[in-house]
Amino acid sequence: MAVTFTRPVEYSMLDGANIAYYPRIYDLAHKFFEQSWLEMCGISYPDLININKIGFPVVNIESDFSAPMRFGDEVIATIWIDNIGTKSLTWNYLFHNQNGELLWTSKQVTVCVDMDSLNPQIIPDYLRVGLQKHLSEEIL
Amino acid sequence: MAVTFTRPVEYSMLDGANIAYYPRIYDLAHKFFEQSWLEMCGISYPDLININKIGFPVVNIESDFSAPMRFGDEVIATIWIDNIGTKSLTWNYLFHNQNGELLWTSKQVTVCVDMDSLNPQIIPDYLRVGLQKHLSEEIL
Amino acid sequence: MAVTFTRPVEYSMLDGANIAYYPRIYDLAHKFFEQSWLEMCGISYPDLININKIGFPVVNIESDFSAPMRFGDEVIATIWIDNIGTKSLTWNYLFHNQNGELLWTSKQVTVCVDMDSLNPQIIPDYLRVGLQKHLSEEIL
Amino acid sequence: MAVTFTRPVEYSMLDGANIAYYPRIYDLAHKFFEQSWLEMCGISYPDLININKIGFPVVNIESDFSAPMRFGDEVIATIWIDNIGTKSLTWNYLFHNQNGELLWTSKQVTVCVDMDSLNPQIIPDYLRVGLQKHLSEEIL
Numbered sequence: 001m002a003v004t005f006t007r008p009v010e011y012s013m014l015d016g017a018n019i020a021y022y023p024r025i026y027d028l029a030h031k032f033f034e035q036s037w038l039e040m041c042g043i044s045y046p047d048l049i050n051i052n053k054i055g056f057p058v059v060n061i062e063s064d065f066s067a068p069m070r071f072g073d074e075v076i077a078t079i080w081i082d083n084i085g086t087k088s089l090t091w092n093y094l095f096h097n098q099n100g101e102l103l104w105t106s107k108q109v110t111v112c113v114d115m116d117s118l119n120p121q122i123i124p125d126y127l128r129v130g131l132q133k134h135l136s137e138e139i140l
Numbered sequence: 141m142a143v144t145f146t147r148p149v150e151y152s153m154l155d156g157a158n159i160a161y162y163p164r165i166y167d168l169a170h171k172f173f174e175q176s177w178l179e180m181c182g183i184s185y186p187d188l189i190n191i192n193k194i195g196f197p198v199v200n201i202e203s204d205f206s207a208p209m210r211f212g213d214e215v216i217a218t219i220w221i222d223n224i225g226t227k228s229l230t231w232n233y234l235f236h237n238q239n240g241e242l243l244w245t246s247k248q249v250t251v252c253v254d255m256d257s258l259n260p261q262i263i264p265d266y267l268r269v270g271l272q273k274h275l276s277e278e279i280l
Numbered sequence: 281m282a283v284t285f286t287r288p289v290e291y292s293m294l295d296g297a298n299i300a301y302y303p304r305i306y307d308l309a310h311k312f313f314e315q316s317w318l319e320m321c322g323i324s325y326p327d328l329i330n331i332n333k334i335g336f337p338v339v340n341i342e343s344d345f346s347a348p349m350r351f352g353d354e355v356i357a358t359i360w361i362d363n364i365g366t367k368s369l370t371w372n373y374l375f376h377n378q379n380g381e382l383l384w385t386s387k388q389v390t391v392c393v394d395m396d397s398l399n400p401q402i403i404p405d406y407l408r409v410g411l412q413k414h415l416s417e418e419i420l
Numbered sequence: 421m422a423v424t425f426t427r428p429v430e431y432s433m434l435d436g437a438n439i440a441y442y443p444r445i446y447d448l449a450h451k452f453f454e455q456s457w458l459e460m461c462g463i464s465y466p467d468l469i470n471i472n473k474i475g476f477p478v479v480n481i482e483s484d485f486s487a488p489m490r491f492g493d494e495v496i497a498t499i500w501i502d503n504i505g506t507k508s509l510t511w512n513y514l515f516h517n518q519n520g521e522l523l524w525t526s527k528q529v530t531v532c533v534d535m536d537s538l539n540p541q542i543i544p545d546y547l548r549v550g551l552q553k554h555l556s557e558e559i560l
Contacts (some may be wrong), residue, residue, distance in 0.1 A: 016330045154295050290454060291454055
């Protein structure tokens with residue numbers, strides 16, 4: 001089951017062509033990723049990082065940029081997980097705008113790491129329950 | 141009368157010392173500035189820029205950085221105007237965190253410009269009414 | 281034949297884990313992409329955008345993040361093209377650090393657009409000559 | 421005696437008005453600030469941070485934005501110090517473009533801190549010699 005969040009395209013995302021500069025679309029995706037943890041697993045990403053000392057950096061990304069994002073657009077993100085490995089998680093992102101137009105899709109493999117050493121570690125059980133509820137076989 | 145908004149310190153604000161990198165505090169201030177227009181003047185900043193072709197770039201800034209912002213902190217912004225000139229507006233920002241600690245203050249002079257030419261222009265009357273309601277003599 | 285450029289990991293790339301935040305790796309790639317035009321085609325990217333009104337936004341990206349980038353590291357970028365279509369160009373990026381460690385690889389499909397309309401257009405002949413010199417069959 | 425560096429306005433600095441977005445001007449200033457250490461004091465800022473565990477976050481900034489920065493412009497930075505306190509340093513920045521036009525001035529007070537605790541500390545003697553050579557009474 002996917003989670004859904006909405007954020008506006010803010011001024012800082014724009015480039016000289018007056019559309020979102022593509023590295024900032026990844027940054028937007030990360031903001032949604034941060035929001036997902038509380039809803040999926042009942043723990044905020046700041047707490048996961050600051051207190052539990054666990055993070056999920058990306059190791060592989062595939063993305064399609066389908067339509068530009070303009071200032072004031074609403075980005076509606078649909079986010080789900082399609083693989084929960086021992087140490088890795090695969091996230092899927094679908095971004096639409098307020099008119100239902102597909103903007104961006106991305107599949108991102110992230111690895112669970114200890115934030116002090118950055119070494120991979122097994123995804124803890126207290127996260128698995130929530131993650132499995134957002135596992136979907138839907139293909140991006 | 142000031143307006144107030146709250147936003148979290150997100151991951152992308154952090155630097156290698158695990159606190160907000162100072163240029164991104166200005167970016168955060170701009171996000172609050174964008175939000176202010178709808179509340180102060182009843183028109184969103186995207187509409188002001190995209191439709192009315194008016195923007196307010198800064199020409200002078202003074203800022204004090206009082207305490208660091210950490211991942212997951214809530215930034216509570218208090219924003220008011222203390223001068224409405226013919227073509228310029230002076231904005232005041234106070235940032236506190238969720239513990240009431242003062243983080244940042246800034247006074248920013250912005251100039252009303254035509255977004256096509258970037259030439260200064262007189263602040264239109266349809267903005268003045270709302271702006272005057274948020275005029276305060278409070279000294280930063 | 282690939283082109284090669286080197287840039288340091290600057291402070292603004294870092295995140296709270298003291299390594300480069302991944303959206304800023306795409307931004308670094310774009311900086312190298314900008315540099316490539318002058319060397320490949322004899323025209324700077326600013327001139328291409330500002331004067332010739334042509335740009336190359338991305339439509340598809342695949343990337344592998346192999347090792348973290350740390351403050352002060354040198355990023356040595358090796359960049360080549362492996363497909364020149366009528367309207368699209370496929371770029372390949374290999375990033376190593378000063379110790380020869382592989383950091384990042386990416387394949388990025390970009391489309392030639394008119395910068396005013398953002399509509400796709402045929403890649404002009406004055407760019408094809410230079411681009412073809414940097415065409416390589418090397419597989420990423 | 422001031423130090424001088426030049427950097428181009430790159431694509432990522434631009435906003436929807438096709439000029440540099442002001443928070444990124446502070447980021448540009450920080451890039452020049454990083455470069456200054458090696459030239460002023462014979463130690464790179466990465467080494468200062470990573471090895472010596474000393475950094476210089478800002479606590480107060482005043483800036484005037486005089487003219488916009490456009491894609492492809494060269495920014496010529498003139499940087500000097502006008503106060504060396506026990507624990508603080510005051511930096512002055514003058515930015516001109518390739519046509520000699522004044523773009524931006526800024527005075528920034530930074531505090532010497534231990535990078536682990538972020539507590540202020542006395543500026544070490546091995547930095548003072550170099551800093552004093554770049555002390556100037558010139559008023560911004």
